[in-house]
Amino acid sequence: MEIFLQQVVSGLATGGIYGSVALALVMIYQATDVVNFAQGEMAMFSTYLAWSMLNAGVPYWAAFFATLAVAFVCGVVIERVVIRPVENAPVLTIVIVCIGLLVILNSVAGWIYSYIQKPFPSPFPEKPITIGNIFFGAHDLGALGVTLLVLLLLYVFFRYTTLGLAMRAAAQNPVSSRLCGIRVGWMLALGWGLAALVGAVAGLMIAPIVFLDPTMMSGILIYAFASATLGGFTSPGGAVLGGLLVGVIENLVGTYVKFIGTELKLTVALAMILVVLLVRPSGLFGRVAVHRV
């Protein structure tokens, strides 16, 4: 029983991280109908920026918020410069552009910072918290808290602000949005900016666990896809919950199904994507668009 609970707890910890990357994926998908394969590398690059600032002696939280600001601006610029020209192209073209972005960001990071793993500090204390015989890593708990806080802020932003409403409108119905006077192009760019920001938060929370290197996001991105698919690509809350579920399932299957162990864990994520797409393509909390005419 103790092993079970411990596995669930550490599953929730990694799941929170999957959830935060999934949240960034869902943001862009919601705002622009694009699945951004470069999301992980954008987050990785942001984390390197934070690392540079920390190395230059900037205090952690100053570097944290500066990184988010830079990530936001870079997200907007990437949309304007790279995605805008192919905005109306077929989905396949946009996917290829995103994959190109992934490869470029990965190589540039390797070129600037080398492929050697670097330790990355956590803002949370090192001492684990114990309740009974179960260990909670302070960083794991902190990271989960940060993810939930980001989710709450996004919810408030999209639900209650006029700008958030305009962004939702622009994603759903660009033509009508223009007729309301909404500058749709800028809303899409803002969507990329916000997603880059959320991704940067994820990167900063992941790096202390997996160490910083240019490929640190490749496995996590697949888990994030599984999370977003499971929770539903149209539901930010679902994506985070999907992340937690994926984290727990992955851990439990790894512990109790002997032949899977740690080597085949990633396969579990892929199997989950497949099963969800076959059984319930809209995910647990996704909306199926219903129209009445």
Add this chain to the structure above:
Amino acid sequence: MVRTAGEIRFDAQQIAGRPTEDIVRLGIAHVPEGRGTFTQLTVEENLRLGAYARRDTGALARDFARIYDYFPVLGERRRQIAGSLSGGEQQMLAVARALMLRPRLLLLDEPSLGLAPLVVREIFRIVRAINREERVSVLLVEQNVATALDLADHAYLLETGRVVVSGPSAELRRDDAIRRSYLGY
């Protein structure tokens, strides 16, 4: 549509070729054919979007009240997802959304399309009231000739993209050729 010749002016300003978002800010509200409803947003959110381009956001509460006065059914359903409304209600929502801009000119593209005659009559009654009481100019494109002529002060008859007759609605109504071809009596 591609402009091949001529110009489009509003309030002495050239507006052809300008971005839609800027034209809206001049006070032109367009109710597109097919209504352009944000089907996944609530009725109230649809109306808030209608007022997006306005700067005088202080007057919004009063405008919501005024809209719900014209369209009581929208008031009853303001928390409902717009996609769940009936066709007629969605058409009302489209007109209401346009009015939230407090436009100087309201463009209506075939508002009767696909609606039951009773609903059409109701919508035209409200458009008339808006035109008279709110002093909003209305440019209506409509295939339902009899109803359109009842509503309009001035009418243009288009055939394959060219104006063939124009004049006060009352005069067009009396024109024998129009009566036979379009009004059917």
